Amino acid sequence: MSTARAERLVNLVLALLSTRQYLTAERIRGIVPGYTDAASDEAFFRTFERDKTELRELGIPLETGRNSAFDAVEGYRIARRDYELGEIDLAPDEAAAVGLAVRLWDSPELTGQALGALVKLRAAGVEVDDQAPTVIEPRVRAEPAFGPLLAAVQNGRAVRFEYRRVGSPERMMRTLEPWGVVSWRARWYVVGHDRDRGATRCFRLSRVTGQVTAVGPAGAVTRPEGVNLLQLVSVTSGGEEPAPVTTARLWIADGRAAGVRRRGQVVGRETVGGETGDLVEIGLNFPESAADWIASQGPDVLVLEPDVLAKAVQHRLEDVLARTAAGSGR
Numbered sequence: 564m565s566t567a568r569a570e571r572l573v574n575l576v577l578a579l580l581s582t583r584q585y586l587t588a589e590r591i592r593g594i595v596p597g598y599t600d601a602a603s604d605e606a607f608f609r610t611f612e613r614d615k616t617e618l619r620e621l622g623i624p625l626e627t628g629r630n631s632a633f634d635a636v637e638g639y640r641i642a643r644r645d646y647e648l649g650e651i652d653l654a655p656d657e658a659a660a661v662g663l664a665v666r667l668w669d670s671p672e673l674t675g676q677a678l679g680a681l682v683k684l685r686a687a688g689v690e691v692d693d694q695a696p697t698v699i700e701p702r703v704r705a706e707p708a709f710g711p712l713l714a715a716v717q718n719g720r721a722v723r724f725e726y727r728r729v730g731s732p733e734r735m736m737r738t739l740e741p742w743g744v745v746s747w748r749a750r751w752y753v754v755g756h757d758r759d760r761g762a763t764r765c766f767r768l769s770r771v772t773g774q775v776t777a778v779g780p781a782g783a784v785t786r787p788e789g790v791n792l793l794q795l796v797s798v799t800s801g802g803e804e805p806a807p808v809t810t811a812r813l814w815i816a817d818g819r820a821a822g823v824r825r826r827g828q829v830v831g832r833e834t835v836g837g838e839t840g841d842l843v844e845i846g847l848n849f850p851e852s853a854a855d856w857i858a859s860q861g862p863d864v865l866v867l868e869p870d871v872l873a874k875a876v877q878h879r880l881e882d883v884l885a886r887t888a889a890g891s892g893r
Contacts, residue, residue: 571597572614576623576641585628585638615639706768709744711775712753716741719782721758727770734772739764742786747796754792755784765799809847812867816840819863823856835865842867854879 574595579586592598592607601607618625627637708724715722722741725734741755750767757764814835815824827845834840847853854875857864861880866873 567597568614571595572617575614576618579625579639579641580643582640585626585630585634585640587634587636587638591639706751706771708753708768708771708775709751711777712741712768712771713744715775715777715784716743716753718777719784720777721779721784722775723778724775725772726766727772737764737766738778739766740784742784742790743792744768745792745796747793752796754790754795763795765796809869809872811845811847811853811869811872813843813845813857814840814865814867815843816863820860823860823864847872858883 574597575591578591578595586594588608588611591611592601598607598611601610615625624641626640626642628640629637712722721738723736723738726737727734736759738758739753739755740758741753743755744751744753746752750769752765752767753771754763754765756762812830813823813827814833816838817840819840823845824841824843827843829841830844831842832839833842854872857866857872858876858879866876
């Protein structure tokens with residue numbers, strides 16, 4: 564998805580979410596940045612239809628209706644009651660996706676356009692809900708190859724990179740026409756056409772070594788119609804939930820870390836540091852990434868066993884403490 568298209572979709576969601584009235588297509592065209600410069604009526608309606616389809620595929624509930632019986636055409640809005648979520652705890656892959664999305668959209672350009680859209684709504688006499696949306700900003704780590712690959716997808720450029728095969732130290736150069744970067748079961752993958760193999764391939768970002776180099780002109784790579792990236796990744800990775808590699812025993816403070824708690828089984832109660840909590844056993848499919856996930860819970864989760872996981876979490880927390888102290892000058 565291009566940056567311009569992504570910004571237009573965000574502006575459209577903000578406009579439809581911030582009004583209790585149904586907005587007609589023509590009104591949306593005059594309010595939402597990205598539509599006002601359409602070359603013709605036909606170009607606008609074609610773009611608007613694509614955007615509506617995109618939002619519905621993303622699970623955003625578009626409502627259609629009329630404000631009164633005298634309205635000649637239907638309009639659109641997003642009901643806040645259907646769009647918003649209650650307080651939630653995110654699993655590792657969910658937190659990663661949300662965190663990266665927040666980083667991508669957190670820019671002065673987008674903020675300015677979003678505020679401009681709300682000003683236009685008020686100026687047009689549309690009733691705007693001033694309730695500010697809740698911002699979720701978890702701290703996550705992306706693979707080093709994530710940024711260059713995402714940029715290549717957005718610019719429609721092929722890439723070259725070294726790739727380490729599973730279970731082998733061997734590295735091979737790959738030339739890929741990337742179609743998208745997706746998360747599947749706590750792993751990041753890039754999907755596209757492998758020029759060396761002449762076929763569709765999925766590559767795990769954690770096995771990409773060295774630098775990712777863009778090759779060829781921008782706009783040369785396009786994603787085929789009807790391609791389901793997540794389905795391709797799920798088939799490539801076996802499609803079945805892998806059996807847990809190891810079982811961890813955790814202490815979880817009462818009323819905290821619901822995302823961790825729901826993945827395990829409560830097996831008892833214990834008091835740690837004067838605070839009572841649950842003992843939870845949880846099967847880990849990816850032990851090497853579990854330390855980051857558990858460390859992000861702070862003092863709410865304590866690893867009792869295995870010892871190697873407990874030490875890995877401790878090292879991450881100590882690293883965060885050291886960086887915080889360095890940043891504050893202490």
